[in-house]
Amino acid sequence: MVDTTTPADVAGPRRHALIVGASRGLGLAIAEAYLARGVHVVGTVRPGPRTKLHPLREQWPDQLEIETVDITSVDQVAALRSRLQGKTFDLLLVNAGIKNDDRETIADVSPRTLFV
Numbered sequence: 677m678v679d680t681t682t683p684a685d686v687a688g689p690r691r692h693a694l695i696v697g698a699s700r701g702l703g704l705a706i707a708e709a710y711l712a713r714g715v716h717v718v719g720t721v722r723p724g725p726r727t728k729l730h731p732l733r734e735q736w737p738d739q740l741e742i743e744t745v746d747i748t749s750v751d752q753v754a755a756l757r758s759r760l761q762g763k764t765f766d767l768l769l770v771n772a773g774i775k776n777d778d779r780e781t782i783a784d785v786s787p788r789t790l791f792v
């Protein structure tokens with residue numbers, strides 16, 4: 677990964693990012709890039725086994741919090757919202773996919789899937 681750290685990034689007040697779907701893919705890559713820039717990251721994974729995000733917590737224990745949520749579960753989303761109550765974020769990235777596989781485009785996703 678390219679090191680994009682600059683003095684301006686690490687100087688001022690710490691920034692906070694919430695990345696939903698940070699276990700792999702773009703969410704993981706963006707989480708790692710922000711951590712390297714000194715940003716405090718809350719990254720979510722689905723409940724289950726250890727993911728590729730977990731080793732980053734060993735690398736950045738003071739900067740990375742790992743939360744769990746499955747965004748198709750109303751109860752889990754509500755519980756996450758409750759746990760994050762009082763925190764503020766400079767960036768929200770919802771990377772959790774809504775397509776079912778690479779053959780679908782967004783136009784193929786049913787309203788029921790989109791608005792579950």
Ligand SMILES: NC(=O)c1ccc[n+]([C@@H]2O[C@H](COP(=O)([O-])OP(=O)(O)OC[C@H]3O[C@@H](n4cnc5c(N)ncnc54)[C@H](OP(=O)(O)O)[C@@H]3O)[C@@H](O)[C@H]2O)c1
Binds near residue numbers: 696
């Ligand atoms: N990669 C690209 O070049 C690209 C380009 C254009 C658009 N996109 C779109 O951008 C989105 C993310 O891409 P990506 O490559 O990062 O996809 P990805 O590798 O499939 O990662 C998706 C992330 O979302 C999480 N996720 C999926 N369903 C979830 C759910 N129900 N609740 C919570 N988390 C869930 C996954 O967690 P798990 O590990 O638990 O599955 C994973 O962390 C996708 O919608 C993709 O179609 C990607």
